[in-house]
Amino acid sequence: MTLPDARPAGRSGAIYDLGYQGYDGQRLGRRAAIAALFWSSWRSAFGLGRSGKSKIVPWGVTVLALLPAAVAVGITALVGDAVQPFTYDNYLPQIAITLSIFVAAQAPELVGGDQRNHVLSLYFSHAIQRIDYAVAKLAALTAALLVLTLVPQLVLFAGKVLSTTDVLTALGNEAPKLGQILLTSLIYSVALAIIGLAIAVFTPRRSFATGGIIAFFLVTAIVAQILTSMDAGDISRYAQLIDIDQVLIGVTYTIFGGPGFSFGAARNPPSLTPGLPGIAYVGALVAILAVGIAVIVQRYRRVQA
Amino acid sequence: MANRDHPQLIDSHEVARVAGVERQPIRNGGWDEIGAAVRSATLPAMPLIAARALTKRYSGGVTALDGLTLDVEPGIIGLVGANGAGKSTLLKILLGLIKPTSGSVSVMDMDVTTQGTQIRQFVGYLPEHDCLPPDLSATDFVTHMGRMAGLPADASRERTAEVLRHVGLYEERYRAMGGYSTGMKQRVKLAQALVHDPKLLLLDEPTNGLDPAGRNEMLDLVKRTGTEFGIATIVASHLLGEIERVCNFLLAIDGGKLLRAAPIASFTEQTGTLAVDVEEGAETLVRRLADHGLTATLDGSSVLVDLPNADPYDIVRDTVDELGLGLLRLEQRRHRLEDLFSERVGARAGDAEEESAHDAA
Numbered sequence: 304m305t306l307p308d309a310r311p312a313g314r315s316g317a318i319y320d321l322g323y324q325g326y327d328g329q330r331l332g333r334r335a336a337i338a339a340l341f342w343s344s345w346r347s348a349f350g351l352g353r354s355g356k357s358k359i360v361p362w363g364v365t366v367l368a369l370l371p372a373a374v375a376v377g378i379t380a381l382v383g384d385a386v387q388p389f390t391y392d393n394y395l396p397q398i399a400i401t402l403s404i405f406v407a408a409q410a411p412e413l414v415g416g417d418q419r420n421h422v423l424s425l426y427f428s429h430a431i432q433r434i435d436y437a438v439a440k441l442a443a444l445t446a447a448l449l450v451l452t453l454v455p456q457l458v459l460f461a462g463k464v465l466s467t468t469d470v471l472t473a474l475g476n477e478a479p480k481l482g483q484i485l486l487t488s489l490i491y492s493v494a495l496a497i498i499g500l501a502i503a504v505f506t507p508r509r510s511f512a513t514g515g516i517i518a519f520f521l522v523t524a525i526v527a528q529i530l531t532s533m534d535a536g537d538i539s540r541y542a543q544l545i546d547i548d549q550v551l552i553g554v555t556y557t558i559f560g561g562p563g564f565s566f567g568a569a570r571n572p573p574s575l576t577p578g579l580p581g582i583a584y585v586g587a588l589v590a591i592l593a594v595g596i597a598v599i600v601q602r603y604r605r606v607q608a
Numbered sequence: 609m610a611n612r613d614h615p616q617l618i619d620s621h622e623v624a625r626v627a628g629v630e631r632q633p634i635r636n637g638g639w640d641e642i643g644a645a646v647r648s649a650t651l652p653a654m655p656l657i658a659a660r661a662l663t664k665r666y667s668g669g670v671t672a673l674d675g676l677t678l679d680v681e682p683g684i685i686g687l688v689g690a691n692g693a694g695k696s697t698l699l700k701i702l703l704g705l706i707k708p709t710s711g712s713v714s715v716m717d718m719d720v721t722t723q724g725t726q727i728r729q730f731v732g733y734l735p736e737h738d739c740l741p742p743d744l745s746a747t748d749f750v751t752h753m754g755r756m757a758g759l760p761a762d763a764s765r766e767r768t769a770e771v772l773r774h775v776g777l778y779e780e781r782y783r784a785m786g787g788y789s790t791g792m793k794q795r796v797k798l799a800q801a802l803v804h805d806p807k808l809l810l811l812d813e814p815t816n817g818l819d820p821a822g823r824n825e826m827l828d829l830v831k832r833t834g835t836e837f838g839i840a841t842i843v844a845s846h847l848l849g850e851i852e853r854v855c856n857f858l859l860a861i862d863g864g865k866l867l868r869a870a871p872i873a874s875f876t877e878q879t880g881t882l883a884v885d886v887e888e889g890a891e892t893l894v895r896r897l898a899d900h901g902l903t904a905t906l907d908g909s910s911v912l913v914d915l916p917n918a919d920p921y922d923i924v925r926d927t928v929d930e931l932g933l934g935l936l937r938l939e940q941r942r943h944r945l946e947d948l949f950s951e952r953v954g955a956r957a958g959d960a961e962e963e964s965a966h967d968a969a
Binding site for chain 1: 700703704705724725728729731733735737738739740741742743744748752753755756757758759760761763767770771774784800802804805833836837
């Protein structure tokens with residue numbers, strides 16, 4: 304298909320204008336460009352429009368994030384309400400490692416290639432500005448993570464409602480939980496996206512970025528664990544605040560309250576060290592995110608294009 | 609005419625004329641037309657680019673631009689200078705990619721530092737370096753870049769098909785660009801610079817890495833784009849021959865300073881020197897011409913005669929005949945673009961190296 308503008312049948316001749324044409328149509332400007340960059344980045348987070356190979360990791364991890372919810376719904380359907388392995392309080396902590404893997408694998412995909420292939424100079428010479436690029440990429444990774452955080456919880460929600468005999472009543476009972484589902488998903492997605500990008504923006508090398516992100520999650524968790532188990536007074540008490548998983552659990556716990564983690568104390572990884580007020584977790588999260596955003600913005604303000 | 613390299617393209621006017629069909633005239637105004645349109649649109653005459661004491665110092669202490677002041681009218685402008693003369697720096701400042709240390713510059717009457725976003729909607733840029741993601745197809749990439757310039761999705765797809773055809777990329781455009789040849793990559797780079805129909809095209813070494821045939825095709829393409837479609841174009845190159853072929857105006861910069869800004873013709877205009885080539889006996893000829901009162905010098909195998917107000921042609925002819933020498937050539941010398949740089953380039957070789965090292969970093 305290289306011939307546009309074919310005349311209707313019945314005419315003996317057709318004119319094909321294959322020369323360069325001017326463009327007098329709309330120019331939507333900066334906002335549209337940011338939106339377009341957001342969508343294309345979101346698609347590339349899942350390897351959409353790319354080769355089959357680049358879909359394996361994101362789709363595999365997405366399935367891993369969804370699987371527990373799907374299985375839980377299946378079990379509930381078969382056995383009934385008696386067994387409920389997951390609640391809205393503990394689902395995201397349970398799949399935290401899966402989420403970290405997604406960030407480690409796909410954050411470099413979003414920002415590394417543009418640096419590696421020197422595409423940044425093209426972006427920055429178009430309608431968008433440096434800060435816009437950072438915002439679009441951050442929004443795209445957040446939106447991609449929302450698929451992994453929000454969808455499984457909605458599956459749980461649908462399962463709970465549909466497995467009852469009186470669907471309408473169940474819907475009425477569960478509906479208030481939608482706010483919690485949405486907000487916890489958003490908090491997790493934003494936080495992990497910011498941390499992942501803040502590390503990934505520093506290197507065009509994909510393997511370095513992925514390694515760096517995994518190392519960050521591992522090292523902070525291990526250091527927090529060691530310090531917490533030491534008998535060092537306040538240091539031990541506050542050490543958990545450098546472990547992003549603990550901080551996220553603390554924040555959602557603070558906001559939505561309740562014991563929440565109903566999946567049996569022994570197999571319950573998110574055991575909160577008692578004694579820290581909720582505000583400490585919220586403050587820690589705000590601090591981590593502020594530093595992350597500052598790092599990203601600063602990087603794109605200075606990066607050579 | 610320009611389509612001879614693309615036999616598969618049909619000149620729309622030709623077809624329309626042959627078929628006797630009236631059609632909308634497509635945009636193919638020549639330079640005068642475009643210049644007039646631009647001038648009449650904004651009175652008084654608006655320079656395409658106006659720089660005032662533009663200076664850029666990199667943090668390493670390298671001064672890439674040093675108080676550059678110039679006004680450029682629309683056209684196909686050649687920006688020449690040795691490697692590291694400040695060409696890429698000037699282009700990047702025009703794009704708003706880097707900020708000038710001091711001084712000001714405006715493009716199409718918009719200030720680069722404050723109205724960068726507006727300017728960039730109408731500017732296409734072909735960078736010197738590779739800038740194509742290897743895992744994307746040319747179609748996907750150029751469409752994406754069209755949207756980055758603010759085009760709606762549908763318009764961007766249509767324009768992509770058009771510009772890729774314009775640059776001569778056909779079936780290959782659906783393949784991942786990682787497998788493209790350098791020539792194809794340069795074409796895609798030109799296509800992405802054209803996809804949003806810019807008013808100003810900035811081409812940084814557009815023939816970089818191309819073989820002679822690819823070079824010719826790219827230069828034809830650039831010339832065609834600039835002349836037939838009325839897109840003001842700045843071509844940065846260190847190859848004077850290319851500039852001479854494509855451009856109608858020349859900006860020569862050296863060491864971050866403006867060396868000269870003038871129409872190409874004035875660089876190659878006739879000099880006040882007559883060059884005489886004879887088979888042998890050049891020294892004798894010089895002496896004899898001096899006897900006749902002419903200022904003659906020996907330059908290699910040629911005898912150069914200063915052209916005074918009086919006409920020396922007859923004297924030269926008679927003198928050659930008198931000496932019984934075989935006359936090979938008798939012509940008025942033209943300036944060559946090379947003359948512009950010949951004395952200066954050597955002196956600055958050290959600085960140039962330093963700066964290109966900085967560019968690479």
